[in-house]
Amino acid sequence: MDTELTKICIIEDNEYMREGWEAILDTQPDFCVLSTFEMCETAFESDDIERADVILMDIDLPGISGIEGVKYVRENYPDILVIMATIFDEDKYIFKALQGGAIGYLMKKVSPDDLCNSIRDARNGGSPMTPEIARKVIQSLHIKKPKESSVQLSERELEILQELATGKSYMAISKQIHLSEDGVRYHIRNIYKKLEVNSRSEAVAKGIKNRIIL
Amino acid sequence: MDTELTKICIIEDNEYMREGWEAILDTQPDFCVLSTFEMCETAFESDDIERADVILMDIDLPGISGIEGVKYVRENYPDILVIMATIFDEDKYIFKALQGGAIGYLMKKVSPDDLCNSIRDARNGGSPMTPEIARKVIQSLHIKKPKESSVQLSERELEILQELATGKSYMAISKQIHLSEDGVRYHIRNIYKKLEVNSRSEAVAKGIKNRIIL
DNA sequence: AAAAAGACGACATAGTCATGCAGTGTGAAA
């Protein structure tokens, strides 16, 4: 509940950011900033970490990154809620952090009010995110429709793309599906053309990501 | 922007709920309820559907369910934002609806204010959810067993595997990450060893399937 | 019936890959 005191640790290398956050959070009667750290290494040696309810963590830290940091916390103190707060809104970072166990993902530009409410949200069973990030997360769940999202491959092409993913050579594939090696080549050309790629690995990556194969 | 008029359709079989929502939304100057329907069948025959910006949909509908309904809308009118609003907070329904293409998921008990703000949120690039649902969605991204489920690749290896998926040549990768071509080779050998594969495409396939990359 | 499209087979070749072997420098463990 909101009436309970929330103990917070901050891990952020930028001094102004770190002290700014601390100052904001300390004005709240229901928050208590236990400690602030400029890097994971020192934070993880401190006793304050395990006493924390919430850790506010930057993603771009010297030494152990936030991505690694959140994994460490998740493994060692699974009950601590880690909220990433960074300047990166790239999918790569967002999903790595969330997969690593972050419970929320904020941008550093959040207003003081939003920051405080995000922490309360996390404590109350939510997962604070900016609207844009929520949208990205939801869209990552959407199953792509073969209609619009990606090209329609023929049965033969599908069959061959499937084999491509296993690393088989042209010859191995040709034997597998009873077709000449050049026949396999022919279909692979067309697969590449349709998927707009020019290598096996790209084709496989696209095929799996777009759920064409698997 | 909020100043723009948002055209809304409601699909909900419960008469009181349906009319209640309509009444709430109609009080808002930036909302316009085009039509309300008690089932998908009639809704999808109507011209109003394609004119809608947002569809508020119940999940438990007679005939075509909300789960099916959202898929239909997604396929035929990909720009329409479908928000599910239901009494079910079971994971099963939530994830099916979201995978089917819903952009948001609300509980029927939402306050009138929250309902309106959720629709605005969706229109502004967000994905409205209750905190509990946000948490479930985020937790679904968390990787379970970082230890045994998959091999541990080093940062460098991860970085290179990521590039392998794009079909880059050794040389291109070496330039990208500031390492000699032979250095790239060295890491790729190790990646292959760890993943127990012996080709790019296999490595990429395994990497994506095991969520090591992406 | 003629044209167009799709599914091969054949051949050629520059380019890329997979892999083996042999070093070097660094930092941690013994």
Added chain:
DNA sequence: TTTCACACTGCATGACTATGTCGTCTTTTT
């Protein structure tokens, strides 16, 4: 200090891939 693992650099080579071009034989379209 020695040993050992790790992160490279260098080199070599057979194997495989990507792509272009040409030709044949159906099937579909017009």
